[in-house]
Amino acid sequence: MTIESESVWSYVESPSVDGFIEAASYFLIYMIGMFLLSRFLPSIEAKSPKKTYQLTGLYVFILLTILIPIGYYTGNISFLFIIKKFISFFIVINIFAILFSLYLFLRPEAVRSALNAKFPIDYWHGREKDPMLFGVDLKVFFYQPSLIGLALANLSLAEAQISLHGALTVEMILYQSFWYLYLFTHYIREDFMLWTFDIIEDHFGFMLVWGDLIYVPFLYSIAGWYVADNVHSPMSMTRVIITLLLHFIGHYVFRESNWQKFDVRKYGSQVKIWGKKVELLEGRLLLSGFWGIGRHVNYTGEILVYLSIALCSGTVSYVPYILPFSLVILLSQRASRDDQRCRKKYGDKIWNQYCQAAKFRMIPFIY
Incomplete structure (x- = not known):
């Protein structure tokens, strides 16, 4: 450089x-x-x-x-x-x-x-x-x-x-x-x-x-x-708002989805998620909160967090984007491996039932 x-x-x-x-x-x-x-x-x-x-x-x-x-x-x-x-x-x-x-x-x-x-x-x-x-x-x-x-x-x-x-x-x-x-x-x-x-x-x-x-x-x-060093190309107000929204949405999904599963593991089904009683499939797989929407939306939130941080650098270099885009590849592959591991752990029948409820791996309607 x-x-x-x-x-x-x-x-x-x-x-x-x-x-x-x-x-x-x-x-x-x-x-x-x-x-x-x-x-x-x-x-x-x-x-x-x-x-x-x-x-x-x-x-x-x-x-x-x-x-x-x-x-x-x-x-x-x-x-x-x-x-x-x-x-x-x-x-x-x-x-x-x-x-x-x-x-x-x-x-x-x-x-x-x-x-x-x-x-x-x-x-x-x-x-x-x-x-x-x-x-x-x-x-x-x-x-x-x-x-x-x-x-x-x-x-x-x-x-x-x-x-x-x-x-x-x-x-x-x-x-x-x-x-x-x-x-x-x-x-x-x-x-x-x-x-x-x-x-x-x-x-x-x-x-x-x-x-x-x-x-x-x-x-x-x-x-x-x-x-x-990016002092000569300030972000427009539109970009600032988009970056803020991207970060807070990603941060909320990232932390809240992890905390939802963590609370159920730690405290059991007596906890509430989004004000509702926890729903478990066969008493084992969480169907409440983000885990009833997608199987790995915590990964999606994490990627959005790092992407929003990289966006603060503008377009002066591709280097700041290496971390979020490498995570897209790594976490997509991990999501696929996690699905295979869970199918083996819980069995085809239960895992297929879970996939019918949590239809998406990481991105609703896309992946």
Whole structure:
């Protein structure tokens, strides 16, 4: 990519020994700080199908929501160093992911739990499902530096736009608001993640470590770079309204559909969905709410969320659209695999009955 004189990319410093040391120092302080907050902040007790967890993510999120604006207002906080050391951070965090995954593979508890572990397969997937360190579940903990890291990367891009162009654009305000809402709705129902496949079944190894520390904060914030520089092609009011509607509709479908199934799994059929008693097919398949409309509309909502975020960048590049369009392919294939798995699990008769009620996989009348 060509770096122009008036581009946020002009802030990015070339890698150097001093840059690596500085980036490593910042990152270690950040990880230790996140760990201490997870260990010592008040927690919310939450149960999964396999054990009870102590969750601190909501309190971490609230604390930072209060402290960061105060820090900006008083001039005591700046996150421009994230942009300046972007390449150094990327390299340092990759090295950390490799080394920390090696620690997970070699630590005594892992060796005892998997005596016949095979490298690199078990290095990639992990030996332990729920590794603990000083009373903190590491797999759950790594969500915090991942999602908060994404938030800090986004803030650094907003700060860079102000520093370089003098003000925040409407597109940047939308971009920041969308991501803040995404994190807010995650943390107010943080116990939802305890019932996901990652937490229940996956082991904790390089795949999840790298996904938490690199894939989420670096890839998910990539649209922000283009939003920060797109100051000469402002969105029309019509586009702003369409983008807002797309986001809020997608966000509602994404979260509400997941929460509907989660509430039924957690609390049983006594819960109500949209004010009505829950309807179950053969006592097993949810026919209420979004799950009576489509079999995977949660995927549709998720795609719309990321598409609306990409739309904040306009048409300056195709890069911000890689994430939503890759999800179209991946989640469409997953929806098809899910249907096959459910047909095998529930049997042809029950699954055909369910498909007659929830006729669509992801998009009503289309797919």
